[in-house]
Amino acid sequence: MKIAIDAMGGDQGPAAAVEGTVAAARRYPDLDLVVVGREEQVRPLLTDAPENVSFLHAEEVIAPEDEPVRAVRRKARSSIVTAARLVKEGSCDAMLSAGNTGALMTAGLLIVGRLQGVARPALAPILPTVRGKGVLVLDVGANMDPEPSHLVQYAVMGNVYAEKVLGIRRPSIGLLNVGTEAGKGNRLVKETYPLLSRSPLHFIGNVEARDVFAEACDVVVCDGFVGNVLLKTLEGVGLGVFVQLKEMFTTSGAGKLAAVLMHRGLKEFHRRMDYREYGGAPLLGLRGLVVKVHGASNGRAFEVAIGQTRKFVSEHVTDLMQKRLKETAFASGDHEGTRRAQEEG
Known part of the structure; x- marks a missing residue:
């Protein structure tokens, strides 16, 4: 099972997402977790990550103040859009993000698609x-x-x-x-x-x-x-x-x-x-799982949300x-x- 984590959203920045991802990877060795974000900000945080954590570079970031539809369409290399494409293509079974809620829902609708x-x-x-x-x-x-x-x-x-x-x-x-x-x-x-x-x-x-x-x-x-x-x-x-x-x-x-x-x-x-x-709030009704994690989430919140996502996917x-x-x-x-x-x- 493979899950993408957008590391660029949330009030605490990449640190909280990476902390929760690493904790979840150690707790659930059957998971493959892909951290998506800017290399210069995320890569240094992954030095002690276990082998079931990988990294994927995404150059752009959708900010909290960005208009959702315009941001998803214009920032094609953003972490949210990149993670959503992984789900659409079947490379990942689900994605999580603590970023712009409107942009995440828009990416779910326009990229992942509805049931x-x-x-x-x-x-x-x-x-x-x-x-x-x-x-x-x-x-x-x-x-x-x-x-x-x-x-x-x-x-x-x-x-x-x-x-x-x-x-x-x-x-x-x-x-x-x-x-x-x-x-x-x-x-x-x-x-x-x-x-x-x-x-x-x-x-x-x-x-x-x-x-x-x-x-x-x-x-x-x-x-x-x-x-x-x-x-x-x-x-x-x-x-x-x-x-x-x-x-x-x-x-x-x-x-x-x-x-x-x-x-x-x-x-x-x-x-x-x-x-x-x-845990996080899933956007139910899509062809793949998209989960919104609270913007103020710390590492523990990400860890719980990843565990919740694992249960969702494993139960089909x-x-x-x-x-x-x-x-x-x-x-x-x-x-x-x-x-x-x-x-x-």
Whole structure:
């Protein structure tokens, strides 16, 4: 199995990507890992890398501020585009990047390509939950204005991912809404609800945002606009909680004593809420696997994401998604949605 890692994206630069790649290579000797980036910046970091790590030079870099479509088309020698081509050509089974999210999604669509019948791929991270199990949410920004048939496809792909990568035997699927009643919501969720109800999936109905983090279901389906707001809200709340706790435990002697007594519990709480422990966010619905790693990722986050990617590829998740998408379209009766998706694809 061969995986390409874009070393030029992310807040910490090549160092974090290389650190995580080397750690993953030692942990998984069955992997062949290709680090893609500028030679003068990356090669010196690979002096102690094991034999299953190789390097591929890519002259250009897509910056965070670059317009995604223009950057992918004009920077053909960039690390993101080079890694995506490795996946398209079959030289690599998957790619990871902590770089420009829009450019990565554009490269996935224009270079790697979509699965048959999939009109809009979905970005699917695992978000932290109160007991540390995590919840798969899709979409969180790849498609801001989906159709009901797209949300059904998200549910199918999320179900396969939860089964094969997360090891959940019969994943429960929830539709994110402003209430749990079947008749609530906007046009999109009202039209999606009956399609999911008729599908062979374990659909439990509507779920509210407050219940998502209480582990009301294993997979949450929503449009990219709502999903992105949910994701950013969680990040903001998590940061705010840690700031408040730090202030509480450092402003007085009693607080410092409480911190010492609660050290183990606070450490576990931090681990449960740490995005680095949940891996990357795959762009589901493509012919090859493209994974977005958080921009602030350190070496540990890259290592976890590579392990997650290894599981995805070894379980042949992409092929199974293609098979289930066809089966579910007929079971739910959404032939028109499937036809439109095929035309768009």
